[in-house]
Structure formats: structure tokens, C-alpha cells
Amino acid sequence: MFRRREDSAEALPPNPTDDDVAKEFIAVENSIEELQTAFSEAHSPEPERSWWVRLRHGLSRSSGSIGEGLTSIFTKRKLNTEMLDDLEDVLVRADLGVATAARISKVIGESRYDKDIGVEEVKAILASEIERVLIPCAQPLNIDVSKKPFVILVIGVNGSGKTTTIGKLAAQFKAKGLSVLLAAGDTFRAAAIEQLRIWGKRLDCPVIAHEQGGDASALAFDAMKAARECGTEVMMMDTAGRLQNRVELMAELEKIIRVMKKIDPEAPHAVLLVLDATVGQNAISQVEIFSRFAGVTGLVMTKLDGTARGGILVSIADKFKLPIHFIGVGESASDLEAFEAREFARAIAGMEI
Numbered sequence: 001m002f003r004r005r006e007d008s009a010e011a012l013p014p015n016p017t018d019d020d021v022a023k024e025f026i027a028v029e030n031s032i033e034e035l036q037t038a039f040s041e042a043h044s045p046e047p048e049r050s051w052w053v054r055l056r057h058g059l060s061r062s063s064g065s066i067g068e069g070l071t072s073i074f075t076k077r078k079l080n081t082e083m084l085d086d087l088e089d090v091l092v093r094a095d096l097g098v099a100t101a102a103r104i105s106k107v108i109g110e111s112r113y114d115k116d117i118g119v120e121e122v123k124a125i126l127a128s129e130i131e132r133v134l135i136p137c138a139q140p141l142n143i144d145v146s147k148k149p150f151v152i153l154v155i156g157v158n159g160s161g162k163t164t165t166i167g168k169l170a171a172q173f174k175a176k177g178l179s180v181l182l183a184a185g186d187t188f189r190a191a192a193i194e195q196l197r198i199w200g201k202r203l204d205c206p207v208i209a210h211e212q213g214g215d216a217s218a219l220a221f222d223a224m225k226a227a228r229e230c231g232t233e234v235m236m237m238d239t240a241g242r243l244q245n246r247v248e249l250m251a252e253l254e255k256i257i258r259v260m261k262k263i264d265p266e267a268p269h270a271v272l273l274v275l276d277a278t279v280g281q282n283a284i285s286q287v288e289i290f291s292r293f294a295g296v297t298g299l300v301m302t303k304l305d306g307t308a309r310g311g312i313l314v315s316i317a318d319k320f321k322l323p324i325h326f327i328g329v330g331e332s333a334s335d336l337e338a339f340e341a342r343e344f345a346r347a348i349a350g351m352e353i
Helices: 018-042 051-058 060-073 081-093 098-112 119-137 162-175 190-203 216-230 247-263 282-294 312-320 341-348
Strands: 150-155 180-183 234-237 270-276 298-302 324-328 336-338
Touching: 051 060, 051 341, 060 081, 060 119, 060 341, 081 098, 098 119, 098 312, 119 312, 119 341, 150 162, 150 247, 150 282, 162 180, 162 190, 162 234, 162 270, 162 298, 162 324, 162 336, 180 190, 180 216, 216 234, 216 247, 247 282, 270 282, 282 312, 312 324
Parallel strands: 150 234, 150 270, 180 234, 270 298, 298 324
Antiparallel strands: 324 336
16 A cells, blocks of 8 residues: 655655556566575675675775875875865865864874875875774674564665665674564565565565555564564664654654663664765764664665765764774675774775785
8 A cells, every 4th residue: 555755755656556556566576686686695605706805896986086186196296285285175075074184184294294205105194094083983783692682773864775784684693693583664665575575585584564654663563572472683673764854754763762662671772874875975964863863873884886985984983983883885795794994994095905
């Protein structure tokens, strides 16, 4: 049954035409194909490329953009104020953030002003400073199996990759021997519900779902009860995408959390905000608003491949100091990995590990 949403980014017409229905089923079919491919790749004996190679490739547009800017500035001549200003501009355009860019420029200028300096030396300093910002935020997602279930609420705006991220994380948890239950809380999209059902079938883990258009908070209640009765170790709940500036939609998240706490006062034990790297500075606003309404405990950044805006993760780390648990640099399940500060810093600076 279709239901109108206030959020225009995912609005469904009140009286769907044949074309509307056809488009929805096409979306489901496309999702099935993507998930089947991701699942098969996740269970291949060995990935074709190491994580480091995939990370370097995924961040190549970001590092290439920064590298071109550095090459145009540092040409074996003595460092001066104009060059430092140009460097700061390059880093800001790469979405590293004004504060981070200013700090890096200051570090380079303090010890090397009026001295010869080359691109590789600047890259080394850049990588070192980015790593310093990221190290406190590079924290694993620790699952406390004594909770049963350890409840993970996954939130974010439309199209950030929440549902796919849940499937990939579920595959990782299952590989570690954890029992997992999935809750299809994006009740506005038939494709999202079907995606989780496919993952559940492939991974042999139960999926709690209601009909499209159902109450997500009621689903949360049913899913937590089912997980408790089964002694499930990890419960992951999907949520509908919502724009961070829609207060009424954000209030729905608050309701989901209130309902969860009726069953377990400590739930949800983790609130993961999934961010799309391609949105750049808009991600700052997302972190601010979602943290206010849902108490974000950690971040997952997706779609770092194919964008020159990977530096936004550095800006977010510097501003919010939130744990960064995972990053994604591709579509396959193996392209979502635990976040490592040194690897990311050197990849975005265009250096070898």
C-alpha cells in the first residue's frame, strides 16, 4: 500500500499509476542484482586487490586534486606567504575544512618559511597532520554480546547507503560467528524492505518487516522482542531516509528510540550515522542535526570512490570528534572496512603506506 510522505525526496503518490508501480519493481530488481553481486564478492576466497590498493584507488580523485594543487604551488622555490595562502585554498577546496587547512599551512610555514620546499615534503607533512586529526576518531565498533541483543540503529539521509551498509555489516558480524537479526525499518520503500530480506536469506538470519507504510516504531518494538526471545546477539535496524532539516521527520527517530528504551533502557546501544562522501560540506549539517535528535555514537562514510570530496571526513573528525567506525570505497561487501587513520591520511595525501 502506498502512502504519501512529506519528504519530497522520497514522496510516493497517493494514487500510484501503472508506471509508478513498474518503477518501484524495477528498483527492487536492481537492488537484488546489486546485492547478489556484493554477496558473491564478499564470499570469494580472496579479494583480487588488497584493501590498501582499493583505498588508494577510491581516494584517487581526492588525492589527485590535492596533488595537482600542490604541484602548481611548490616548484622548488623558497616558501613565502602567498604560497601558504594558496596551499590553504587548495586544502579548503578539498573539503578538509578551514580549521584543518589553516593548521596545516601554519605547521609548514613555521619551520620552512623562506626555505626551499618540494611537493613530496609537503605531502608528508599533510599526511602527518591529517593522521593526527583522525587517530582519536579511528575506533572500532565494539559489540557487547552480553546485551542480547546489542541494538544498532542505522540512520541517515536519503540515498546515503544505509540499507546496503547494514547488509555488509551483517555479513561481517556473521563471519565472526555472531547471530544477527535485521529490522526493515525503512517502511516507506519496498526496495529497502526487499533488500534486507535478500540479505537475511543469503546470510541465514531472520528479518522482521511490516507492510510498506507501516509504523517504524512499532516495528522496532516487534524486532527487539523477537531478538530477545531468540537470544540474538546483534539486532540492526534500518530507518527511512530523511532530510536533516525536516523536524517532523527527525521526531520519528526520537519516537523509535523511545520505544526501544521501553524494552531496554540502554537501547539503542549504537546509533550509526551513514554519510555519503559525495555531498561534501552538507555532511557537516547532517552530523549536527542527527546528533541532536538521535544521539549519534559513530559514523560510517560511504561512496568515497569516485569523488574528489574525501577530505570531508577530516573536517568532520576535526569538528565533532565522533568515532569513525567504517568507510566504504566501492559497491562490493569487501569494500566496507574498519577505518584506519594512517591508511586514510596517506591515501588522501597521495603517498604509499
